Amino acid sequence: MKIIQFMASSGYGGAEMVMVELANKLSARHDVFAIILADSVYRDKFDEKVTIVPLTSHPTINNPLLHYEIYRIVKDIGPDLVHTHAVKGSILISRINRFCKIPHLGTKHNDRKGKIFNRLQWVSAVSAKVKASITNSCGLVEVITNGIEPLPLAPAPRPDTFTILSVGRLDRIKGFAELITQAGLLNFDFSLKIAGTGGEHDKLKTLVKSLRLESKVEFLGHREDIDRQMAAAHLVVIASHKEGGPKTAIECLFYGNCLLSTPVGLIPEILPGEMVTSHDALAAKITEIYRNYPLFEHRFDEIKKKHRQRFLLGGVVTEYESYYRKILSQAG
Template identity: 50%
Template sequence: MRRWQPVDGGFPGTDGNRGKHTLRIVQFMASEGYGGAEKVFIELSNALAAEYEVIALLLRNAIISGRFSPQVRQVVLHSNPTSNNPLLHLELYSRLKELAPDLIHTHAAKGTTLVARVNRLLGLPHLGTKHNDRRGRIFNHLRWVSAVSEKSARSVVAARGAEVRVIHNGVAAEDPGPEEKDKAFTIVAVGRLDAIKGFDILIDQVAALPFDFRLKIIGEGPEKARLEQQIRNRKLSEKVVLEGFRDDIPRLMRRAHLVVISSHQEGGPKVMIESLFHADMLIATPVGAVPEVLPDRFQARQEELAAKISQVYFEYDRYREDFAAVAAKRRPDFSLPEIVEKYRDFYRHILGQKGQSGG
C-alpha cells in the first residue's frame, strides 16, 4: 500500500485537479455536540479553507454540520459513532483512503484515537490537537501533537522523536457593536451543561450574593434538568436563567457586567478568550490555560466565587479598568489569524519531514 511521501520542490497536492501546491487537509472531530472545542474546530476549518482544500469529516447527526463556510467540504460518516464499532473504523479507513489527504488533523481524544487506529494501514501525516489536560493516552503515541495550553502540553508524555507545540485557541475579532448594559448586575456563564463546567457550584455561590443580580447560563447539555431543579430548590427562578443555546455570545458578553468560568477542568477555554475581546470583566477558576493568561486577582477557586463576585461588584470600576489593560495586552496572542498561521507553520513543518511517514 502506498504510504505518503513528501514531494520535492513543494508540498503534496500538485495535480491538475487540485491546483498547484494546494494542500488537501482533512479536519476531524468525533463529536455530535456543540461546545468550545467544536467551535474551535469549525472556525479553524473555515479559516484554513481560504488557502487549502479543507474537508470536514463529521459523525452522523453532528449538529455542527450547518456551521461551516461553503468553502469547506463536509463528508459524513454514517456508521454508529461508538468508539469500538468495527464498521465505523472500516468506513473511516475507506473514506480516508478515498480522500487521500496530504494531512489529517484530528481534535480531541476520540477522533484522534479512531484515526490513529486506521492510520496504521494508511500512513498519513497525522496531527492531533489536545484540547484539555485530562488523561488522553493516545496523544502519547503520536508523532505530532498540538496542545491548547502549556498545561495540556505537559500532560502529553511524548514518544521519542515526537513534537508537541502549544497553539492556543483563537477568536475572530468580530465587532457586534455597542450594547447597553442590563439594568441589574448581570453575570454570564457559557458552556455545555455538563458537570465538569461547575454550573451547579456557581448557582450555589450566587445564592449567597448580598446584592441584586441576574445570572444567565448559556448552553445546552445533559445537566439541564438537574440545574433547573436546583434553581427551583434554591428559589432563584427570578435571578438565574438557563438561556439555552445562543449564537450571539459576543453581544451577551457586552451587555453583561461580568463573565464567570466556574469549571472543574478546562483546556484553553474559549470563553476566556472571547472575554478578552468582548467582556468588561472576567473571573475564572484556575484551570487549564487560565493561570497562563489571567493574573491572580481575576482567578478564584470554586468555593471562593461568591466572595470574588462580591468584591468585583463593590469595586467594579477598578476591576473593569484593570481587566481592560490585561485584555488589550493579550488579545493579539489569541487573534484567529495569528493562530491559523501557527497551524499553517506546523503543517509546513510536518510535510517537510522528507522520507518519513506520519503517525
C-alpha cells in the first residue's frame, strides 16, 4: 500500500510519537509518506524508509495556500489511503479530500472535543473512552490502542527515598499543578520527579517554591530514558484531566513498578479501582500506596502480565493494516 501519515503539529508529544512509530513500522512493508509542518521537531525521528514531505505554507488552519499545498502533495503522491492524527490534520485533509476523493482514516487521540470525527467515514480511537466521545458518528469507528516496542532493560536499583515519577507535556490539562499541590500534603519523605517540557514550566516552578518543595520536586526536562526513569521510581503517577491513551500508562506496563492514575483514557480498562483516584485524593492514595507498597507492587505485577501483550507495537500495526484493508475494500 501507498500510505500518507499526517499530523499538523510541530511539537513532540504522545500523539506525534504514535504517528512516527506507526510510520516507521509500516515503512518496512509499505510505501509511507509523512507530511509534516516545516518546523516539526520530530523530523529526524522517522526511519530512512519513510519519505518526509515538509509543508512550507504558514500552518494556520484557514490558510488557503496551506490547503492548496496539501492538495497538490496528495495528488502528486496518489496514495491508496491518507491516515491523519488529531483534529487539525483531520480537518485539513477532510477539506481537500472533497476534490481528491482518497480513502481517509482519522485517529482521535483523546476524549476532548473534535467534531470532525463525527463527519469522517472511517475513524480509529485509542481507547473505548475516546470512542465514546464520538457521539454522532456518520461512519465506522474502531478502537486501536497505542503500543510500544519495549526496550530491553536491566533491573534498576531504587533509591531509599520513596520516588514518584510523572511524565508528560507541561500543560494545564496534564494536572501537574494538582499533583504538586497534593505532594505538599504528604507527611513522609519522598522525591517527586517531573519529566517533560512545556508552557507551564515557570508556573509550576513558582508553585513548587510557594509550597517550599524545592528539595522534594525535581524538573527533569525532556528525557530520552523514560524507561530507566520508570524502573528507578517506586511509583508513576498520571494526574491528567483528559487523555487518550495515555502513552505513559502503556510504558509503565513494561518499565514501571507501580502506577496510580486519574480515570482518563484507557486507565479504567487496565487499572482496578484501588489504583485510580481523583485529584483531590491524590495525597491520600499516594500515602496508602507508600504504607502498603509490597501489596500494590504485587498487584501491579499481575496487571502487567495480564495487559502487556495487548500493547505491543507489532500487534497494533497489524490492527491498523487490517483496518486499512477494510477501508479500501469498502471504498471500492
